[in-house]
Structures are given as structure tokens and as C-alpha cells.
Amino acid sequence: xxxxxxxxxxxxxxxxxxxxxxxxxxxxxxxxxxxxxxxxxxxxxxxxxxxxxxxxxxxxxxxxxxxxxxxxxxxxxxxxxxxxxxxxxxxxxxxxxxxxxxxxxxxxxxxxxxxxxxxxxxxxxxxxxxxxxxxxxxxxxxxxxxxxxxxxxxxxxxxxxxxxxxxxxxxxxxxxxxxxxxxxxxxxxxxxxxxxxxxxxxxxxxxxxxxxxxxxxxxxxxxxxxxxxxxxxxxxxxxxxxxxxxxxxxxxxxxxxxxxxxxxxxxxxxxxxxxxxxxxxxxxxxxxxxxxxxxxxxxxxxxxxxxxxxxxxxxxxxxxxxxxxxxxxxxxxxxxxxxxxxxxxxxxxxxxxxxxxxxxxxxxxxxxxxxxxxxxxxxxxxxxxxxxxxxxxxxxxxxxxxxxxxx
Ligand SMILES: Nc1ncnc2c1ncn2[C@@H]1O[C@H](COP(=O)(O)OP(=O)(O)OP(=O)(O)O)[C@@H](O)[C@H]1O
Ligand SMILES: [Mg+2]
Numbered sequence: 001x002x003x004x005x006x007x008x009x010x011x012x013x014x015x016x017x018x019x020x021x022x023x024x025x026x027x028x029x030x031x032x033x034x035x036x037x038x039x040x041x042x043x044x045x046x047x048x049x050x051x052x053x054x055x056x057x058x059x060x061x062x063x064x065x066x067x068x069x070x071x072x073x074x075x076x077x078x079x080x081x082x083x084x085x086x087x088x089x090x091x092x093x094x095x096x097x098x099x100x101x102x103x104x105x106x107x108x109x110x111x112x113x114x115x116x117x118x119x120x121x122x123x124x125x126x127x128x129x130x131x132x133x134x135x136x137x138x139x140x141x142x143x144x145x146x147x148x149x150x151x152x153x154x155x156x157x158x159x160x161x162x163x164x165x166x167x168x169x170x171x172x173x174x175x176x177x178x179x180x181x182x183x184x185x186x187x188x189x190x191x192x193x194x195x196x197x198x199x200x201x202x203x204x205x206x207x208x209x210x211x212x213x214x215x216x217x218x219x220x221x222x223x224x225x226x227x228x229x230x231x232x233x234x235x236x237x238x239x240x241x242x243x244x245x246x247x248x249x250x251x252x253x254x255x256x257x258x259x260x261x262x263x264x265x266x267x268x269x270x271x272x273x274x275x276x277x278x279x280x281x282x283x284x285x286x287x288x289x290x291x292x293x294x295x296x297x298x299x300x301x302x303x304x305x306x307x308x309x310x311x312x313x314x315x316x317x318x319x320x321x322x323x324x325x326x327x328x329x330x331x332x333x334x335x336x337x338x339x340x341x342x343x344x345x346x347x348x349x350x351x352x353x354x355x356x357x358x359x360x361x362x363x364x365x366x367x368x369x370x371x372x373x374x375x376x377x378x379x380x381x382x383x384x385x386x387x388x389x390x391x392x393x394x395x396x397x398x399x400x401x402x403x404x405x406x407x
Contacts, residue, residue: 015153020161033154041139044063046062047122048122081131084119094142114135117134124159198220203224266323267340273312277303280326281298291330321352328359334365341353341370
């Protein structure tokens with residue numbers, strides 16, 4: 001116990017430093033929350049803010065852990081967090097599921113299972129502005145006084161930092177999920193060689209967003225992308241696109257889905273060497289129901305002048321732009337990109353990312369797997385996969401533009 005308290009003092013110092021020195025208070029809040037979650041041995045944590053001048057609801061603005069709370073909110077007084085905001089009192093709950101205040105719809109929507117919780121109000125000079133919630137103590141014990149004190153310190157330091165520096169988060173409304181994965185597992189092989197790669201992935205991809213997926217090599221990013229792209233089938237769980245369930249779709253249904261709904265970009269451009277840029281696009285156009293005009297697609301990626309060039313006559317960046325144009329041919333709602341810049345140098349990567357930036361601006365949803373943390377700065381949301389599940393979801397309120405990236 002004595003050790004734990006010394007440790008907690010260090011955490012408080014660290015949080016103080018983070019919040020005082022922060023260039024970006026948003027990053028500092030997220031990092032501080034992560035420090036507390038780690039120090040008390042919890043699974044997840046959320047900072048909620050009260051929209052006092054608007055709809056009087058509370059919004060999860062920062063969170064750590066696998067539950068994706070994007071676009072959700074609670075009425076003041078609803079759920080445990082809502083109650084803490086309404087009453088302004090610290091609350092510790094051993095078993096949320098059997099607590100009468102518990103808002104079970106959150107677990108239902110995210111696939112997360114909440115067990116224990118500690119929730120502390122965030123109070124500035126005048127009023128309750130939100131709360132901090134720490135969820136599921138991993139060792140199964142109840143949060144003790146030292147845990148509560150640490151969380152109250154975070155709440156106090158957070159309120160001070162916000163008073164000093166200001167924090168303009170806005171309260172964003174929920175966007176429609178175009179793709180949803182719930183409890184998705186994927187097992188390869190059989191008998192002794194059986195390995196489970198995905199272990200219950202929960203993920204929503206929202207209309208018009210740019211979502212980046214990070215995670216160590218071999219953690220299952222491409223496997224997940226292949227399932228979303230209809231190129232492989234999940235083992236258990238559900239996968240829906242635009243409300244339609246493709247979890248157990250037959251080959252024919254998946255082929256039609258691949259042809260018309262999603263565009264693909266890979267690390268390898270996979271252009272046919274004997275066809276010009278335009279012919280490479282027209283070839284794909286033949287296969288889809290309502291293709292874009294090939295020249296228009298090439299113009300969208302800035303290669304109108306290069307339509308009669310063969311792949312060998314173009315740089316890697318240009319070839320990748322042709323492959324983006326090829327993905328655009330289907331007028332897809334969603335583009336799936338698996339490490340599209342991995343084979344390119346810095347400058348050509350920026351060239352390709354600038355084109356993708358335009359594609360997103362035009363309203364296409366983009367899901368990109370990358371190992372490049374710098375590229376993640378462009379995304380609206382970043383998810384990190386670990387141990388076969390989505391381990392972290394970060395909302396980026398101020399995405400960078402391609403031209404600002406440096407590596
Ligand atoms: N068809 C398959 N049969 C057997 N094992 C497979 C198959 N496809 C993938 N795997 C295994 O699943 C694991 C995850 O692979 P995946 O390609 O999804 O990883 P990744 O996260 O994309 O990695 P990287 O960052 O290196 O691309 C790996 O161990 C891989 O060997
Ligand atoms: Mg991969």
C-alpha cells in the first residue's frame with residue numbers, strides 16, 4: 001500500500017507537468033487519463049463534459065480503452081456518469097450491471113462489458129463541468145481511497161488547466177455508421193495449427209470519416225480489412241454494410257459487394273503492365289454497375305495528362321495515384337487502403353496523401369492501415385489494434401493536412 005501511494009504521488013506530479021506544459025491540452029488530457037487508468041490498474045477511462053449552454057447532455061470527449069464512444073451522449077441524471085454530473089458527488093460502483101442507475105445501452109452499442117467503476121465530478125470555480133470515469137479494475141478489487149484520491153487529483157488539475165488554457169471541444173452529433181463489426185473473430189487453420197487472429201473486434205466506420213488503423217505487424221489489420229472488403233469471411237460475429245448483414249454471405253453476394261461498394265488500394269499498385277493508365281481503369285469500369293468515366297477519374301488524381309502512359313513510364317507515386325483512380329471508378333462509398341504509402345518515399349507519399357485528402361473532401365469514407373504514426377495525424381479517428389481486439393480509439397478534433405506531415 002505504502003508503495004502504491006508513493007507511486008501515485010509521482011503520477012500526480014506527472015499529470016501536473018503534462019497539463020501545465022501542454023502545447024495541446026487535448027493531448028495532455030488524453031495522456032493524463034491514460035496515466036491514471038494505468039496507475040490504478042483499470043481497463044478503460046473516459047472524461048465527459050457537460051454541454052451546459054446547449055442540450056444539457058454530457059458527452060464523452062476523451063477515452064482510453066477498447067470501447068468506442070464516438071457520437072454518444074447521456075442526459076444529465078442518466079446513467080452513473082450522468083448522475084455524478086447532476087449531483088456533483090464521487091461515486092464508486094462494484095457491479096454496474098446490477099446498479100439501477102446504469103445505462104446499459106452503452107455496452108449494448110459498443111460491445112464492451114462494464115463491471116466496476118469510479119466516477120469523479122469535474123468542478124471548476126462555479127459549477128460541475130463534467131466527470132472522469134475509470135472502468136473495470138483489472139484485479140477485481142474495489143477502488144480504494146488512494147485510487148479515488150488520484151482520480152480526484154486528476155479532476156482538480158483538469159479543471160484548473162481548462163480554466164487557465166480554455167478548451168473548445170464542441171459537441172458533435174452522431175454520424176451514421178456505414179460499416180459495423182461486432183464481436184468479430186477470425187481463426188486460421190485447423191486442428192493443432194489453429195490460431196485465432198481476431199478475438200472480438202467491435203468497430204463502427206462512420207460516413208465520410210477518415211479512419212486510420214495502427215498496430216504491430218501480425219496483429220490482424222489486413223485480416224480485418226479483408227473481412228470488411230468482402231475478400232475473406234469472419235469466423236464468428238457480425239459484419240454489416242449500410243445496414244445489410246454480410247456476416248455469412250455467399251460468394252456471389254460478396255463478389256457483388258466487392259465490385260460495387262468498396263474500392264481498394266494496396267501497397268503494391270497491381271496495375272497491368274501492358275495497359276495504359278486509362279486502359280487499366282476502363283478494364284475495371286467494365287466490371288462495375290455504374291462506373292465513373294476513366295478520364296474523369298484520372299483528372300481527380302491529377303493525372304489527366306498521363307492517361308496514355310504505361311505503368312513503366314510512371315513514378316511509384318504516379319502509379320499509386322492511378323490505383324487510387326482505379327478505386328474511384330466504382331464511385332465507392334468506402335475506400336479501403338492497406339499501407340498505400342509503404343513503398344513510397346516521403347515526397348511521393350505526401351503526393352499520394354494529398355490526393356486521398358481530396359477524395360475524403362469529396363465525401364468518400366476512407367479506412368487506412370498504416371505503420372506511420374505521422375499519417376495518423378490526418379485521420380478523424382485513429383484505432384490501435386492489440387491482442388486481436390481494438391485496444392484504443394482516439395478522436396482527432398483537428399486533423400492535420402497532408403502537407404503538414406513530416407517524417
Ligand atoms: N490465410 C491465412 N492463413 C493462415 N494464417 C494467416 C492467413 N492470413 C493471415 N494469417 C496470419 O494472421 C496473422 C495476422 O496477419 P495480418 O496480415 O492480418 O497482420 P497485419 O496486422 O496486417 O500485419 P502487417 O502489419 O505485417 O501487415 C499473421 O500471423 C498471419 O500469419
Ligand atoms: Mg498487413
